[in-house]
Amino acid sequence: MEQAWDRFCDALERKIGDQNMEIWIRGALRPESILPDRVRLRADSQYYHDWIRDNYYGAITAAWQEAAGRPVLVEMTWNGSAGDEQAPAPPPARRALTHLDRSRTFDNFVVGKCNEFAHAASVAVAEDPGRTHNPLFIYGGTGLGKTHLVHAIGNRFYARSNGTAGVYYCTAENFFSAMVRALQTRSIPEFRERFRTEVDLLILDDVQFLAGRDRTEEEIFYVFEAMRAEGKQIVITADEPPRSIGKLEPRLRTRFEQGLLADVQPPDVETMMAILATKVAGMPIDIPVDVQYMIAQRVRNSVRELEGVLNRLAALHSFYGQPISAQFIQDRMSDIVPPPAPPPSAEQIIARVAEHYHVRPADIRGNRRPANIAHPRQVAMFLTRRITNLSFPEIGREFNRDNSTVQHGCKKIEGDIKTNPNLRAELEMLEKMCRGNT
């Protein structure tokens, strides 16, 4: 029965997408009886029943047909419907694994200086959950392995429970939509209860997305409290540490900080080489060691970028049918060949930005605050942060400002470029000019 159900779920997910699957089907619909040509499905409540029937009945029938390899009659009922007296409701299904990527494990995660602490903390949490490191908060730039690590935690945790634990992975964005649905359907109590009773390990990826969404933050706080009280483990990722996530509800920030904070950094060349070797091992290409070194040296910012380069390389290789060599890279992928130029200094960036906006560098560093200076100044701070390795306080010294003014300036521009594509394009160009400066 379970296999048929799993096959059905896979087929249905392909039809309606993982978000709808998560919000409307998993946990809300379960099989009551499965016969070769007839299945009976039971929804949690009449509300779910009606919604599912009205919106997904066609997809459900088609998915069963796909899973069973023949037409199947699908009947639907709900808990508490008339006639339930004869058929007692089945015990609630335990949703063992939700959205966990089985291919991301500790075994294929390469450990280096850049991530050894986060890795050790992750292993500790997977093996001894719900105790000291709760929540575990992993933060760092994009493409550095946070999502990989948290899936690895989920997989190890699940394996150690012999397949009995409830592991729930979701992005903060998915949590948000699920919560909005629960609000719409007035089922917040059930929503909370599900986390409390069905989930032993909750993984919330990319929580920076939640900043400023007060209602969701409140709900997460509640879910956290309930889960922690029962000794259940929570794992969180974000692109910054809690204190730098603007607009995060203070109670939630405090909770995040009470656990263990672990960061991931961009890999050094050696770690990049090791990661590259594991990625190449699974690909149909042969990359000589000198070329591997060349790539590892050039691609420093993220592992995702490295994967992109390898994929491109594989595609070009199969297109041209030439062996991969330093020359091949030089000819076909010239963008990764030039040795990385040292980043320009804050002073050079300020000069560039000043020139662009027709103001004087001294104005950018000075105390005057007219509007025509404030914007270039914030742009210069933002670009200095992006381009150099300087910390906020160090940038503050370059600009004769304190740390929080710099942070505020960077945040302001970050916000502006999200809503203003022209500004984004302008700053991208300016960034290129700054980088080409030295």
Ligand code: ADP
């Ligand atoms: P993040 O969530 O930090 O943005 P991901 O976990 O999605 O990053 O990582 C991006 C890609 O790089 C994934 O395919 C992941 O498997 C891979 N990756 C990142 N770090 C490592 C590592 N240390 N070892 C192996 N693969 C890694």
Ligand code: MG
């Ligand atoms: Mg991620």
